[in-house]
Amino acid sequence: MKKSRLTPLQTLVHLAGWAPLALMVYNFFTDNLTANPIQALEQQTGIHALTFLLFSLACTPLAAILGWQELTQRRKALGNYGFMYAALHVTLFVGLDYGFNLNAILRDVGSKWYILVGALAFLLLLPLALTSFKYWMKRLGKNWKRLHKLVYIIAPIVALHFLLSVKGDLFRLQGNLLQPLLYGSIALVLLVLRLTPVKTALTRLRTRLSLWFRERKSPLKATGGQ
Numbered sequence: 150m151k152k153s154r155l156t157p158l159q160t161l162v163h164l165a166g167w168a169p170l171a172l173m174v175y176n177f178f179t180d181n182l183t184a185n186p187i188q189a190l191e192q193q194t195g196i197h198a199l200t201f202l203l204f205s206l207a208c209t210p211l212a213a214i215l216g217w218q219e220l221t222q223r224r225k226a227l228g229n230y231g232f233m234y235a236a237l238h239v240t241l242f243v244g245l246d247y248g249f250n251l252n253a254i255l256r257d258v259g260s261k262w263y264i265l266v267g268a269l270a271f272l273l274l275l276p277l278a279l280t281s282f283k284y285w286m287k288r289l290g291k292n293w294k295r296l297h298k299l300v301y302i303i304a305p306i307v308a309l310h311f312l313l314s315v316k317g318d319l320f321r322l323q324g325n326l327l328q329p330l331l332y333g334s335i336a337l338v339l340l341v342l343r344l345t346p347v348k349t350a351l352t353r354l355r356t357r358l359s360l361w362f363r364e365r366k367s368p369l370k371a372t373g374g375q
């Protein structure tokens with residue numbers, strides 16, 4: 150029987166996936182969250198969700214740039230951790246903030262647009278999480294890949310949700326806008342890296358760089374010994 154051993158990267162991904170949760174639980178029980186622990190947990194789970202989504206989006210371009218193919222195999226786990234934190238984030242909001250009172254949430258949506266934007270992101274994430282199992286990968290075939298491209302739309306929507314949730318004035322660039330703008334820009338860069346001309350340019354650059362390195366190592370081999 151084949152032994153299934155975790156690669157170092159896999160171990161790192163799983164450690165990174167569970168560590169924030171362990172830290173949040175620890176901080177909660179040791180009263181190490183802010184004066185408003187529910188809000189602190191909501192903010193932390195939100196940030197972790199977005200961070201893991203961006204990590205999963207970064208896998209393909211990084212694999213192309215670094216030539217490290219294993220990164221593409223870790224995309225799914227990173228996305229699943231993103232969903233885990235998003236689900237926690239929403240549960241904390243609905244359960245602890247609003248005591249599962251959907252009427253109260255609906256009443257507040259009018260004055261807090263970011264809730265609607267967050268809900269849209271979460272609704273789009275749901276089919277991805279539900280179909281992340283091998284069974285659905287096989288069943289959906291090519292459509293699985295198509296469906297999972299939704300994540301490229303979700304990340305900017307979450308960045309917008311973040312931007313709208315912080316206190317500040319976007320048009321006057323006042324308040325805590327730096328962090329959401331930074332996350333939004335990363336989401337945008339990762340989207341741009343998906344464009345075919347950019348992808349082609351990156352692949353060319355990588356080929357040139359590896360040729361250049363090979364030439365420097367052994368000039369004769371790189372030119373075929375001529």
Ligand code: HEM
Pocket residue numbers: 188191192193194195196197198199202231235238239242264267268269270271274307310311314315
């Ligand atoms: C029904 C869906 C959602 C609801 C009701 C919701 C609710 C909230 C609330 C109330 C806040 C503000 C917390 C505060 O500062 O007091 C927030 C912030 C945030 N949410 Fe959501 N959210 C939803 C979906 C999502 C999803 C799907 C993600 C990520 C995948 C996400 C990521 C974030 C982030 C990054 C922040 C900013 C955290 C910070 O200020 O440091 N949210 N959300």
